[in-house]
Amino acid sequence: MSMSDELEGKVSLVTGGSGDIGGAIAKRLGQSGSTVVITYVGAEDLANQAVDEINADGGNASALRLDQRDPNEIETIIGRVSQDYGRLDILVNNAAWNIGIPFPNLDELTAEIWDRVLETNLRAPFLLARAAASILKADGGGHIVNISSAGGISPGSSSIAYSSSKAGLNHLTRCLAVAMSPEVAVNCVAPGLVENTRMANRLPDAVSNAARKQAILGKVGQTEDIAEQVLTFVTSTSVTGQTIVIDGGLPGSMR
Numbered sequence: 415m416s417m418s419d420e421l422e423g424k425v426s427l428v429t430g431g432s433g434d435i436g437g438a439i440a441k442r443l444g445q446s447g448s449t450v451v452i453t454y455v456g457a458e459d460l461a462n463q464a465v466d467e468i469n470a471d472g473g474n475a476s477a478l479r480l481d482q483r484d485p486n487e488i489e490t491i492i493g494r495v496s497q498d499y500g501r502l503d504i505l506v507n508n509a510a511w512n513i514g515i516p517f518p519n520l521d522e523l524t525a526e527i528w529d530r531v532l533e534t535n536l537r538a539p540f541l542l543a544r545a546a547a548s549i550l551k552a553d554g555g556g557h558i559v560n561i562s563s564a565g566g567i568s569p570g571s572s573s574i575a576y577s578s579s580k581a582g583l584n585h586l587t588r589c590l591a592v593a594m595s596p597e598v599a600v601n602c603v604a605p606g607l608v609e610n611t612r613m614a615n616r617l618p619d620a621v622s623n624a625a626r627k628q629a630i631l632g633k634v635g636q637t638e639d640i641a642e643q644v645l646t647f648v649t650s651t652s653v654t655g656q657t658i659v660i661d662g663g664l665p666g667s668m669r
């Protein structure tokens with residue numbers, strides 16, 4: 415896709431840009447003219463690959479390491495972006511962690527796993543929004559897009575902890591939309607199964623096959639579908655507090 419200038423002069427921070435969906439989102443924002451900073455925690459090579467792809471395409475991208483379970487690292491990274499660019503227009507809370515634990519296996523879902531999932535998937539998006547609030551508000555047209563999951567609407571996903579973290583993220587979206595208005599719009603994309611992603615590959619086969627079979631449009635989402643919705647949100651000035659499901663149409667996630 416060729417470059418456009420819709421987001422010219424804007425700066426975006428995409429957490430988990432070393433991941434499949436985060437990489438696609440960063441690429442789409444970069445193609446639209448935004449400077450893009452992505453984060454990774456372990457996969458430095460994949461982060462560099464995503465950065466190289468965006469820059470080869472005429473964009474302006476860089477990568478920073480962030481373990482978002484650590485509140486201090488969150489403060490540091492927002493400080494770094496402020497210092498390097500003097501502005502932040504778009505925060506995409508995309509990074510998340512999951513592990514496949516079938517819902518009935520209650521004993522396998524330990525307190526440690528619960529905390530790791532909730533700290534990464536729910537507490538960190540809040541702390542990132544809190545740390546970035548003043549710089550996002552500064553220009554009057556800031557955006558946050560949270561990436562949750564259809565599993566946060568209907569009870570089915572990699573684990574109970576993951577579903578619960580994403581349900582929390584859907585509601586955090588509404589709460590932050592109120593808290594950060596009128597300067598910042600806060601919205602959420604809730605993917606169902608997204609094909610060709612490492613995270614989808616960690617789902618139990620029964621879960622992914624059921625999603626494919628039940629999608630009333632005959633297919634589930636691709637990473638590009640998620641990225642396109644993020645772009646739609648960040649180029650709108652009249653939508654906030656909304657969660658949109660992208661899953662090929664699963665009756666269970668229609669609310």
Ligand SMILES: NC(=O)c1ccc[n+]([C@@H]2O[C@H](COP(=O)([O-])OP(=O)(O)OC[C@H]3O[C@@H](n4cnc5c(N)ncnc54)[C@H](OP(=O)(O)O)[C@@H]3O)[C@@H](O)[C@H]2O)c1
Nearest residue numbers: 430433434435454455456457481482509510608611613614
């Ligand atoms: N794939 C799907 O089918 C699907 C479905 C529904 C929702 N989603 C949601 O879509 C988003 C992206 O998923 P994906 O498929 O692209 O997953 P992914 O490829 O596994 O990427 C996850 C990203 O999160 C980062 N991350 C994990 N733990 C972190 C931590 N403690 N601190 C900072 N970053 C951390 C990873 O960094 P490293 O690469 O450095 O490890 C990676 O960049 C997630 O919010 C996920 O819940 C995905």
